[in-house]
Amino acid sequence: xxxxxxxxxxxxxxxxxxxxxxxxxxxxxxxxxxxxxxxxxxxxxxxxxxxxxxxxxxxxxxxxxxxxxxxxxxxxxxxxxxxxxxxxxxxxxxxxxxxxxxxxxxxxxxxxxxxxxxxxxxxxxxxxxxxxxxxxxxxxxxxxxxxxxxxxxxxxxxxxxxxxxxxxxxxxxxxxxxxxxxxxxxxxxxxxxxxxxxxxxxxxxxxxxxxxxxxxxxxxxxxxxxxxxxxxxxxxxxxxxxxxxxxxxxxxxxxxxxxxxxxxxxxxxxxxxxxxxxxxxxxxxxxxxxxxxxxxxxxxxxxxxxxxxxxxxxxxxxxxxxxxxxxxxxxxxxxxxxxxxxxxxxxxxxxxxxxxxxxxxxxxxxxxxxxxxxxxxxxxxxxxxxxxxxxxxxxxxxxxxxxxxxxxxxxxxxxxxxxxxxxxxxxxxxxxxxxxxxxxxxxxxxxxxxxxxxxxxxxxxxxxxxxxxxxxxxxxxxxxxxxxxxxxxxxxxxxxxxxxxxxxxxxxxxxxxxxxx
Amino acid sequence: xxxxxxxxxxxxxxxxxxxxxxxxxxxxxxxxxxxxxxxxxxxxxxxxxxxxxxxxxxxxxxxxxxxxxxxxxxxxxxxxxxxxxxxxxxxxxxxxxxxxxxxxxxxxxxxxxxxxxxxxxxxxxxxxxxxxxxxxxxxxxxxxxxxxxxxxxxxxxxxxxxxxxxxxxxxxxxxxxxxxxxxxxxxxxxxxxxxxxxxxxxxxxxxxxxxxxxxxxxxxxxxxxxxxxxxxxxxxxxxxxxxxxxxxxxxxxxxxxxxxxxxxxxxxxxxxxxxxxxxxxxxxxxxxxxxxxxxxxxxxxxxxxxxxxxxxxxxxxxxxxxxxxxxxxxxxxxxxxxxxxxxxxxxxxxxxxxxxxxxxxxxxxxxxxxxxxxxxxxxxxxxxxxxxxxxxxxxxxxxxxxxxxxxxxxxxxxxxxxxxxxxxx
Numbered sequence: 001x002x003x004x005x006x007x008x009x010x011x012x013x014x015x016x017x018x019x020x021x022x023x024x025x026x027x028x029x030x031x032x033x034x035x036x037x038x039x040x041x042x043x044x045x046x047x048x049x050x051x052x053x054x055x056x057x058x059x060x061x062x063x064x065x066x067x068x069x070x071x072x073x074x075x076x077x078x079x080x081x082x083x084x085x086x087x088x089x090x091x092x093x094x095x096x097x098x099x100x101x102x103x104x105x106x107x108x109x110x111x112x113x114x115x116x117x118x119x120x121x122x123x124x125x126x127x128x129x130x131x132x133x134x135x136x137x138x139x140x141x142x143x144x145x146x147x148x149x150x151x152x153x154x155x156x157x158x159x160x161x162x163x164x165x166x167x168x169x170x171x172x173x174x175x176x177x178x179x180x181x182x183x184x185x186x187x188x189x190x191x192x193x194x195x196x197x198x199x200x201x202x203x204x205x206x207x208x209x210x211x212x213x214x215x216x217x218x219x220x221x222x223x224x225x226x227x228x229x230x231x232x233x234x235x236x237x238x239x240x241x242x243x244x245x246x247x248x249x250x251x252x253x254x255x256x257x258x259x260x261x262x263x264x265x266x267x268x269x270x271x272x273x274x275x276x277x278x279x280x281x282x283x284x285x286x287x288x289x290x291x292x293x294x295x296x297x298x299x300x301x302x303x304x305x306x307x308x309x310x311x312x313x314x315x316x317x318x319x320x321x322x323x324x325x326x327x328x329x330x331x332x333x334x335x336x337x338x339x340x341x342x343x344x345x346x347x348x349x350x351x352x353x354x355x356x357x358x359x360x361x362x363x364x365x366x367x368x369x370x371x372x373x374x375x376x377x378x379x380x381x382x383x384x385x386x387x388x389x390x391x392x393x394x395x396x397x398x399x400x401x402x403x404x405x406x407x408x409x410x411x412x413x414x415x416x417x418x419x420x421x422x423x424x425x426x427x428x429x430x431x432x433x434x435x436x437x438x439x440x441x442x443x444x445x446x447x448x449x450x451x452x453x454x455x456x457x458x459x460x461x462x463x464x465x466x467x468x469x470x471x472x473x474x475x476x477x478x479x480x481x482x483x484x485x486x487x488x489x490x491x492x493x494x495x496x497x498x499x500x501x502x503x504x505x506x507x508x509x510x511x512x513x514x515x516x517x
Numbered sequence: 518x519x520x521x522x523x524x525x526x527x528x529x530x531x532x533x534x535x536x537x538x539x540x541x542x543x544x545x546x547x548x549x550x551x552x553x554x555x556x557x558x559x560x561x562x563x564x565x566x567x568x569x570x571x572x573x574x575x576x577x578x579x580x581x582x583x584x585x586x587x588x589x590x591x592x593x594x595x596x597x598x599x600x601x602x603x604x605x606x607x608x609x610x611x612x613x614x615x616x617x618x619x620x621x622x623x624x625x626x627x628x629x630x631x632x633x634x635x636x637x638x639x640x641x642x643x644x645x646x647x648x649x650x651x652x653x654x655x656x657x658x659x660x661x662x663x664x665x666x667x668x669x670x671x672x673x674x675x676x677x678x679x680x681x682x683x684x685x686x687x688x689x690x691x692x693x694x695x696x697x698x699x700x701x702x703x704x705x706x707x708x709x710x711x712x713x714x715x716x717x718x719x720x721x722x723x724x725x726x727x728x729x730x731x732x733x734x735x736x737x738x739x740x741x742x743x744x745x746x747x748x749x750x751x752x753x754x755x756x757x758x759x760x761x762x763x764x765x766x767x768x769x770x771x772x773x774x775x776x777x778x779x780x781x782x783x784x785x786x787x788x789x790x791x792x793x794x795x796x797x798x799x800x801x802x803x804x805x806x807x808x809x810x811x812x813x814x815x816x817x818x819x820x821x822x823x824x825x826x827x828x829x830x831x832x833x834x835x836x837x838x839x840x841x842x843x844x845x846x847x848x849x850x851x852x853x854x855x856x857x858x859x860x861x862x863x864x865x866x867x868x869x870x871x872x873x874x875x876x877x878x879x880x881x882x883x884x885x886x887x888x889x890x891x892x893x894x895x896x897x898x899x900x901x902x903x904x905x906x907x908x909x910x911x912x913x914x915x916x917x918x919x920x921x922x923x924x925x926x927x928x929x930x931x932x933x934x935x936x937x938x939x940x941x942x
Binding site for chain 2: 041043044045046047049056057058060063082085086088089090092093122123124125126128148149167168170171172173174175
């Protein structure tokens with residue numbers, strides 16, 4: 001392993017690695033546009049020029065491989081001068097329409113210019129005109145004038161999605177990124193080009209003019225779109241509730257995890273966050289005279305715990321059926337198991353939806369199983385046999401049925417209407433919720449902390465992003481209310497307690513990239 | 518002393534295009550000798566000692582280039598013949614393709630034998646329709662007569678030669694741009710390293726040689742390296758073709774030993790300056806080369822002397838300008854070319870060439886300020902040594918020389934909005 005010196009700091013790096021990678025190791029961030037660790041090296045933006053001792057001219061850090069004893073300067077006058085020159089070149093034909101550009105605030109052209117740019121413009125000519133605000137796919141808008149031709153997007157479509165929709169056309173300063181004739185940027189991973197575009201050339205249609213990025217806050221989360229468990233950041237805006245009808249989540253961005261999703265997520269996951277702010281169950285309901293009516297938490301907790309207790313006393317544990325969900329966190333599942341299984345002795349605890357169709361899937365990220373925590377439910381010992389539970393409930397063998405989160409298909413309706421007493425706990429209104437006797441509003445994963453276990457058994461932590469919507473409560477709190485009301489011993493104050501009991505360790509002991517079971 | 522013609526002896530004789538005629542006048546003797554009597558290593562050594570240098574423009578010693586090619590990669594080795602002659606002012610390879618195609622094919626056989634190549638591609642400039650037709654006819658005839666193919670010249674050596682026509686891009690004459698284009702991609706120059714000798718065409722070791730360079734090989738084989746080296750000057754073996762154009766009485770292609778004087782070319786061969794006007798400036802090696810003022814033209818035409826004069830011999834395109842030529846217009850003309858031909862891949866070239874062209878346009882239109890001269894020089898600095906290939910460096914070297922050496926003409930344009938050259942007419 002060669003030892004090299006970067007800005008007077010010695011660092012040992014793997015042979016074959018590049019100067020830009022080595023610089024990252026010592027915390028020297030070299031500005032770049034075309035370089036992206038997940039793509040091949042283009043070496044064309046010339047922004048990462050650095051000074052290397054004994055080299056006749058500046059070298060690009062993204063392509064130059066380290067050599068024993070190499071002396072690299074990333075901040076010298078010569079380097080700064082070159083960077084300033086490249087930035088000036090890049091702005092020659094740039095429209096400078098930052099005030100109406102969604103990228104403003106997270107634009108590398110702006111960022112690097114603020115740092116080392118040349119503020120007095122020397123450019124007196126007419127700028128090149130090119131296509132603006134062109135829809136090139138279901139999620140992406142292209143602005144050729146803002147483009148700096150780093151070719152990250154074309155390389156993504158070539159190398160990662162392998163769909164080849166985008167290319168560079170023409171040459172010289174008439175060069176432009178565009179779709180190949182007859183193509184649309186509609187591959188299942190198209191949204192990633194928005195993330196990797198360092199400027200405002202490729203922006204998101206869904207996010208267009210929705211929010212200036214400096215109003216956004218972000219929190220680490222896990223995508224719930226399928227069982228892959230891609231690491232994401234939820235970007236939300238809770239400081240301007242009068243915007244976008246109170247919608248809090250503005251967008252999802254992938255978060256690097258080399259073991260799961262690298263830098264990418266699929267479009268289905270990226271744009272699948274609407275449920276967090278839409279069609280939510282905001283308060284508890286109970287059926288009065290055939291109709292669901294809003295009710296107070298205290299009344300609902302009272303009614304549910306009484307119903308459970310009574311059923312347990314009259315019919316024994318086999319009189320109660322529980323259908324948990326592969327969408328719940330490990331912590332919620334653990335406490336459901338604790339309360340209903342261990343404390344109440346119920347054996348019929350299922351979790352899956354017997355009619356669930358197979359989802360869109362491929363050999364890259366998308367999994368056919370669209371539940372984020374099926375593996376977690378399986379590991380926890382929940383039974384797969386929800387259908388027989390539903391049938392037993394319909395036949396009257398089970399008197400009280402407690403369903404979590406599910407949206408069963410039509411077939412379930414017939415069964416459910418025959419059940420004596422059905423409790424539904426979930427975050428969003430579903431056909432299943434509509435035909436239950438009690439509806440308990442729970443939070444989405446964005447409003448609680450927890451972990452999911454992905455399909456390969458990787459336990460991954462997600463943060464609470466914001467407060468629960470309206471009167472909804474997280475699953476831990478709801479189990480706690482019921483357990484306390486039924487006078488069980490209950491030492492859990494939050495998801496961390498449940499996790500500690502389940503895994504024997506704290507969240508802090510979990511690896512950044514998750515732990516395999 | 519009559520100047521020996523090494524590659525131009527058959528120019529203007531249409532018979533020379535025919536294989537039989539070429540053979541009856543000493544053709545394929547060099548290749549025959551190499552294949553019959555010499556080992557590949559001996560051929561390479563002979564070329565190395567001849568001081569033959571790459572005549573496409575860079576002047577890299579040909580024998581050394583061949584020696585870089587690794588022979589043990591388990592991959593085929595390719596030859597890419599650069600016939601994408603497009604440096605403004607250059608039209609010498611065209612003469613070889615049109616008048617003496619078999620000399621090129623013979624050179625290809627010699628190179629292929631020396632390096633162990635069995636497939637060669639000739640990348641011909643798209644606009645060269647007639648040269649391509651003539652060359653293809655020669656290739657076809659060579660296959661028919663057993664000069665190319667499974668048994669080259671009856672020997673146990675196979676060689677296939679393919680003609681590939683470009684689509685009209687200057688950048689495809691840059692050697693790695695050429696390789697990309699040959700592979701069917703956009704002609705964007707590659708990052709180096711790896712160099713094409715190691716990873717070239719189809720990810721295999723590749724030799725890239727210019728047409729004229731290869732055309733010199735037959736005679737080197739026949740007459741030996743010492744003979745060739747003695748024709749030229751130190752470290753610059755043999756002759757080369759000079760494409761003389763501009764304000765001269767007899768423009769055309771002239772073959773002179775390397776090291777001949779520029780004045781000899783202009784005044785003896787070119788017949789002197791057009792209309793017997795005063796000589797003002799000369800570009801010694803194509804549009805990318807720095808322009809030489811009249812005082813600088815006392816120069817020897819070889820690679821090293823031109824570098825010493827802070828210009829370059831390049832492709833041997835000598836463009837003469839007399840006192841009637843406006844240097845602002847000349848620079849503007851050249852930058853229009855570079856702005857149009859920049860491939861657009863890397864920032865300094867894509868933006869720099871187009872920016873400079875627009876500044877020069879403003880100066881010509883009378884909309885410039887004195888600061889523009891300073892900007893031009895700074896942009897030239899920023900375009901130098903920062904790009905992927907040499908186009909940016911060449912363009913910068915070129916327009917910087919006009920601005921620096923003829924500053925007063927630029928100032929006059931800026932101040933008066935018109936040309937002081939026309940004023941004098």
